[in-house]
Amino acid sequence: xxxxxxxxxxxxxxxxxxxxxxxxxxxxxxxxxxxxxxxxxxxxxxxxxxxxxxxxxxxxxxxxxxxxxxxxxxxxxxxxxxxxxxxxxxxxxxxxxxxxxxxxxxxxxxxxxxxxxxxxxxxxxxxxxxxxxxxxxxxxxxxxxxxxxxxxxxxxxxxxxxxxxxxxxxxxxxxxxxxxxxxxxxxxxxxxxxxxxxxxxxxxxxxxxxxxxxxxxxxxxxxxxxxxxxxxxxxxxxxxxxxxxxxxxxxxxxxxxxxxxxxxxxxxxxxxxxxxxxxxxxxxxxxxxxxxxxxxxxxxxxxxxxxxxxxxxxxxxxxxxxxxxxxxxxxxxxxxxxxxxxxxxxxxxxxxxxxxxxxxxxxxxxxxxxxxxxxxxxxxxxxxxxxxxxxxxxxxxxxxxxxxxxxxxxxxxxxxxxxxxxxxxxxxxxxxxxxxxxxxxxxxxxxxxxxxxxxxxxxxxxxxxxxxxxxxxxxxxxxxxxxxxxxxxxxxxxxxxxxxxxxxxxxxxxxxxxxxxxxxxxxxxxxxxxxxxxxxxxxxxxxxxxxxxxxxxxxxxxxxxxxxxxxxxxxxxxxxxxxx
Numbered sequence: 001x002x003x004x005x006x007x008x009x010x011x012x013x014x015x016x017x018x019x020x021x022x023x024x025x026x027x028x029x030x031x032x033x034x035x036x037x038x039x040x041x042x043x044x045x046x047x048x049x050x051x052x053x054x055x056x057x058x059x060x061x062x063x064x065x066x067x068x069x070x071x072x073x074x075x076x077x078x079x080x081x082x083x084x085x086x087x088x089x090x091x092x093x094x095x096x097x098x099x100x101x102x103x104x105x106x107x108x109x110x111x112x113x114x115x116x117x118x119x120x121x122x123x124x125x126x127x128x129x130x131x132x133x134x135x136x137x138x139x140x141x142x143x144x145x146x147x148x149x150x151x152x153x154x155x156x157x158x159x160x161x162x163x164x165x166x167x168x169x170x171x172x173x174x175x176x177x178x179x180x181x182x183x184x185x186x187x188x189x190x191x192x193x194x195x196x197x198x199x200x201x202x203x204x205x206x207x208x209x210x211x212x213x214x215x216x217x218x219x220x221x222x223x224x225x226x227x228x229x230x231x232x233x234x235x236x237x238x239x240x241x242x243x244x245x246x247x248x249x250x251x252x253x254x255x256x257x258x259x260x261x262x263x264x265x266x267x268x269x270x271x272x273x274x275x276x277x278x279x280x281x282x283x284x285x286x287x288x289x290x291x292x293x294x295x296x297x298x299x300x301x302x303x304x305x306x307x308x309x310x311x312x313x314x315x316x317x318x319x320x321x322x323x324x325x326x327x328x329x330x331x332x333x334x335x336x337x338x339x340x341x342x343x344x345x346x347x348x349x350x351x352x353x354x355x356x357x358x359x360x361x362x363x364x365x366x367x368x369x370x371x372x373x374x375x376x377x378x379x380x381x382x383x384x385x386x387x388x389x390x391x392x393x394x395x396x397x398x399x400x401x402x403x404x405x406x407x408x409x410x411x412x413x414x415x416x417x418x419x420x421x422x423x424x425x426x427x428x429x430x431x432x433x434x435x436x437x438x439x440x441x442x443x444x445x446x447x448x449x450x451x452x453x454x455x456x457x458x459x460x461x462x463x464x465x466x467x468x469x470x471x472x473x474x475x476x477x478x479x480x481x482x483x484x485x486x487x488x489x490x491x492x493x494x495x496x497x498x499x500x501x502x503x504x505x506x507x508x509x510x511x512x513x514x515x516x517x518x519x520x521x522x523x524x525x526x527x528x529x530x531x532x533x534x535x536x537x538x539x540x541x542x543x544x545x546x547x548x549x550x551x552x553x554x555x556x557x558x559x560x561x562x563x564x565x566x567x568x569x570x571x572x573x574x575x576x577x578x579x580x
Contacts, residue, residue, distance in 0.1 A: 037113030048118035058086015112148035127164035139227035170230035258308035306436030317439035323373035330366035399423025426458025456551025482524030
């Protein structure tokens, strides 16, 4: 971080109207945000509160505060160095109706009590064309806003993005929100001299000079329990806005860090190039088949990304990365036999397409082939990465055994469950990162920090999977929800439900879970209602955030430039907020 940024952050700490509470800082304090429900005391009046989310330099927040002294304005952004400009200007001007919060918008409800906010301004947010859950006008955020915005409160969107504008219009239409104002070319209309709408930020002026049209929509946020996400195709913007980078998951940055997509594509290409067209075909055809079924290839991709953090020659980790993917698919092949699963990624499992004996033998061969691929690495790193690989392989087997043991036990504790998913799921992701880092020449402490990062996101990933199986959107989750409930699987949700339930609630749970025959949908609905009444969804979300935070803390410790870690920060975020 440059000296200029450090000076700005230092000055921000001295401003009485600036609150810096990132998710990790808020969690570390262990306390409720002190101004939540008490903003009227801070401002010294009960005037309406207006938020600007993603306020950037705070230009809109300050300008609106000057225009409307009878309202209180709060700018929110995670970028403190940008926010400093608005914070300093408002401080120097002595504006008493302005405050700023540096935090993650995803947890904005932690800062305001119900009905404490009257309006929200969204001024030129990232359109998030590929990630609907990160879109600030998505139904996910509407659900978040209504937790603290008054019924009938206003949402304003001002944007240069045609994609985001069209999406928001469709979202508003699908959910029958009342539109108070809508214009797709603001500065070539009768409203071009409107004292609010004509406030121009630094970047907005540049967009106008480029010939881009500015759009605005204002609608009423009335509270509801269910939302409809618009199912429409909208053409992507064909330009990139100023200061809006295509980061992490889409392209490599200027510092040379490998992007997720490019690493993932290299893995997919290299897997296809592995030759399984060899005799006896009865042994190798099933291997080629199971590897052809696809998947996100997260583990080998993470190995390449970790290597690329420490070396520009990330291909040094390619063969070990392929070994990790072959091993992972070997475990899936054997898991399918033990689980008697018929389908894998929409296709028949190997033991169904061939038979159990073939699946067992082909799986054994995959394990051996994985070790052969691992050995095709730099000689100096083989001893350390082979030790990690072998230990991880044993731990995955231990996790699978625990999982099978739990099927016949009714006294599984939360701690036992967390240890099981750590072994069965998290350690392989963690080892992938550690092995990749070692291949790239990382120091021991950096490689271990990446291992802990992998454990954190691996646990968060599995808990998210448990949650999505009950509350996921079937269109996005890719399978019918409630599968774990139907087969009485001991998940984080069920174990905690039993731990928190009273005698009557346990009796109700047992009635549904122990019934020999029952209506599937009725069982899923009844158990889900019990989960919700016991606060299990909230508990799961809080626990996911805890492991996410641990992962970020571990990643922070890795001693490379932040730009080289950006893709892993993004990966953690995407896994935490995934919908499938």
